[in-house]
Amino acid sequence: xxxxYHNKHTSNSGTAGFTLLELLVVLGILAGTTxxxxxxxxxxxxxxxxxxxxxxxxxxxxxxxxxxxxxxQDTAFVLDMQTGLYRLEHHRKPRQLPSTVTIQLLTxxxxxxxxxxxxxxxxPDGSSTGGTLILSSTKFQxxxxxxxxxxxxxxxxETNQS
Numbered sequence: 001x002x003x004x005y006h007n008k009h010t011s012n013s014g015t016a017g018f019t020l021l022e023l024l025v026v027l028g029i030l031a032g033t034t035x036x037x038x039x040x041x042x043x044x045x046x047x048x049x050x051x052x053x054x055x056x057x058x059x060x061x062x063x064x065x066x067x068x069x070x071x072x073q074d075t076a077f078v079l080d081m082q083t084g085l086y087r088l089e090h091h092r093k094p095r096q097l098p099s100t101v102t103i104q105l106l107t108x109x110x111x112x113x114x115x116x117x118x119x120x121x122x123x124p125d126g127s128s129t130g131g132t133l134i135l136s137s138t139k140f141q142x143x144x145x146x147x148x149x150x151x152x153x154x155x156x157x158e159t160n161q162s
Contacts, residue, residue, distance in 0.1 A: 046100070047140045051157065053097060054135050054142035057086065058153050061120065061144065064088060065151045068122035075122050079105050079133070082116035089119070100137055107131035108148075126151045136160070 044052075061077055068075045076089040081104060084097035097103060108129040111119040120131040130148025134141060141158045 046137050049098070050101060050135055050137045050140050050142055053101060054144055054155055057133060058144050058155050060088065061146060061153045065122045065126060065128065065153070068124055069126050072124045074124070076119040078117065078119050079103065080117045081105055097135070102136045104134040105131060120146050122151055
């Protein structure tokens with residue numbers, strides 16, 4: 001006696017392949033992913049650029065406070081508001097803010113070097129001369145506050161009202 005088995009999975013019933021709708025859904029997903037990837041390569045928004053510079057300067061100020069405590073000596077952050085150059089007092093090479101960013105410094109009278117240059121000084125006990133740095137672009141402002149008593153550095157972002 002011979003038994004014949006019928007295998008449903010090997011029959012060619014026309015269900016193999018993809019429907020047009022499935023292909024369109026996959027192409028839509030690919031197109032959406034492509035748009036997201038390409039948009040991440042575009043220029044960064046103005047507020048993001050300003051925030052990055054403010055975070056960088058805040059990190060430098062915090063580092064200088066820690067350095068003053070660690071090395072038991074005064075140290076200072078130096079800023080030229082006219083050129084947008086800033087540096088640490090013990091470093092020769094300054095860093096440059098982009099031309100689209102303006103900066104102001106409010107600091108102690110004793111730390112004003114000239115009409116466009118000033119400093120914020122940190123002391124070995126963690127305190128500082130205190131001050132405020134205001135970074136501005138067309139639509140945004142970043143305020144970096146340095147507390148004179150504790151030397152703590154904080155940031156606050158604001159939107160310029162036009």
